[in-house]
Amino acid sequence: MKKYLIRSGMLPTDVFDAAKIIANNSIGGNVGNLIYAYSIYRTLMTEDVEFVPDYYRVNPADAPYINENYDAYFIPLADAFRPDFENTLKSYTKLINRLTIPVYVIGVGVRIDFEPDFTKKNSYDPAVVDFVKAVLKRSSMIGVRGEFTSRYLTHLGFKEGIDHVIIGCPSMYANGRHLRIRDTEINENAIVTINSSKLSPNHVLQFINRSKNEFKHHYFIPQWYKELKMIYLGGPNLEKPKPHYQGKTTDELYVQDRVRYFLNAKSWIDFIGEADFSFGARLHGNITATIAGTPSLIIPKDGRMRELTDYHALNYVAGNELTEQTQIMDLIEKSDFHRCEHVHEENFNRFIHFLNHNGIPHIYEQDLDLVEAPLDKQLQEIQLLPPVKSFIHCSAAEMGERFETVMSNVLEQKNERIVKLKSQVKSHQVRTKHLEGTLNRKAVRIALKTANLFSKKNS
The missing domain is CATH 3.40.50 (Rossmann fold)
Known part of the structure; x- marks a missing residue:
């Protein structure tokens, strides 16, 4: 069983209510991330794969744990090449440089004007260069969202078709190569x-x-x-x-x-x-x-x-x-x-080529026309929650319940953080004591060795 870490706030099979999502920001600031993640999970979740969300945590100090517990790290990104994501990119770069497992960037884009100027220098360019170089040490190629991002990376010195390739948005491949738009009646009663x-x-x-x-x-x-x-x-x-x-x-x-x-x-x-x-x-x-x-x-x-x-x-x-x-x-x-x-099948084939080029297992390896995925079977057995309706249409009792559940989740999250922090402190104390013991033993050996040298010199 392969165990993969993935940049995500929740699994498609997680039944998180609104209170839990609010307390943890499980959607990464935008619920559109759920659609993006759903497609990647569905494409890569074979029978012998387990995915674990990283809950958007980026800490270089986690590298030893990640190396020991996961077989690969998947990082789907949106328009991550932008000023207000620069520090996060730098943190990812530090983390990736400490990893020994494969790291796959399945989709990333640049935030750019509608009519872009590729000659313009951006403050975040060096951070992007360092990030891409780090990823390419751990995988063969990066998948980018479109032509503008491809041209941007080419402008920074990376080679199209070798270092990066256009794959579009993976969310478009949620159903594989199958994409059919229904003919509907669009009128005032639609x-x-x-x-x-x-x-x-x-x-x-x-x-x-x-x-x-x-x-x-x-x-x-x-x-x-x-x-x-x-x-x-x-x-x-x-x-x-x-x-x-x-x-x-x-x-x-x-x-x-x-x-x-x-x-x-x-x-x-x-x-x-x-x-x-x-x-x-x-x-x-x-x-x-x-x-x-x-x-x-x-x-x-x-x-x-x-x-x-x-x-x-x-x-x-x-x-x-x-x-x-x-x-x-x-x-x-x-x-x-x-x-x-008209373009979907060709785009899908290009996406699959990207996965194959990186050696990433997926559900379409034996059948490119596969319709039912392992994730579909799992979702059939789960009672998913309905959408949230407006607060002002709730009863007084439901309003109170909503506040109570949010506060309960916030407190639970804080308690989990406290427990984790205590564990980290304890681990640090144990490590510190071990180092002190090691240093003391080294100090004794050095002292004895020095004394022995002086003894030989004086004799």
Whole structure:
């Protein structure tokens, strides 16, 4: 049985309620990470493999333990080449340089403008170079998200096709080479899911907000960790509110009970798979729709999203094309929801080649058309939790229960940290005492040896 460590906050089979996820930030700040991780788990979780999440812990001091207990370390990353992730990259580099097991980076991207300038120097460039070099000592090749990241690494001196290769977003391969978008009736009576990003330009947010009203049955699916706390506990609201973003519990969609926050990947995929259409400015909000077979329209806001929409041929409209006169129904009429199907098999084959080149075992080794995976069987035996609904629609008893469970989980987490810290201190004390004993014995030997030398010299 192989035992792998993976960068993740929870397994797809973990049944974590909202309180536990809030207490531990098990989604890494964005629930879209669950979709990313789900695909990798499903692809690599063969019958003789056990995965253990690292819970987003990055500590170089853990290297001896990791070397001793795991056969490989998988590090799926999003747009990790960015200023505010630089220190984490440096910590990963220190850790990886101390590891003796294989380390695989299955997807990583650069945060870059919609129209990128690859000649520009970035403050984090040296950290990226050191990180990539460290990974390449422990694996054959790094998988990157798209053309922009590939060109960026090439600009830093790494060779495309040798050091790095474009694999897109692994979440797109959740169902292997099988990708089929259903033909649905998209009209005012359609069931529609909406995703949005507070970081999008105001005119994009305004378009998303007014377009939702074209459909009688619409649901907003937020993704931020802060939004989970808001919907589960009733606050705090998001900082620096924007007029066209649903960032307060008193906003329209929350009051109308049209908000759903998902706690696991499978429930999210199943829910959106029942919809007729999905649209918005979130990458994984619309990738979830795509792998569920639901027609979608994405509005990319920067280069990190653009390189993936281009690579996977996702149906999209650029933000700068939207005006106050743009109508969602007109965009739907012009859309080709099936264009992603035409490139998917080739992209999937390239992803499999990347896995094979690195010697990574996967479920498609014997059958590239495999439909049912070992993870599917496990999930069939688990009762997953439903999405979280808005706090303001809870009874007084349920409100109290939500606060109580969060506080209980927070205290449990603190107690676990205290126990772990005490264990570390005790281990340190034992090691210190051992070193003191060793040093004392060495000191005695040195003293005796010195005395013996003096004795021989004087005789």
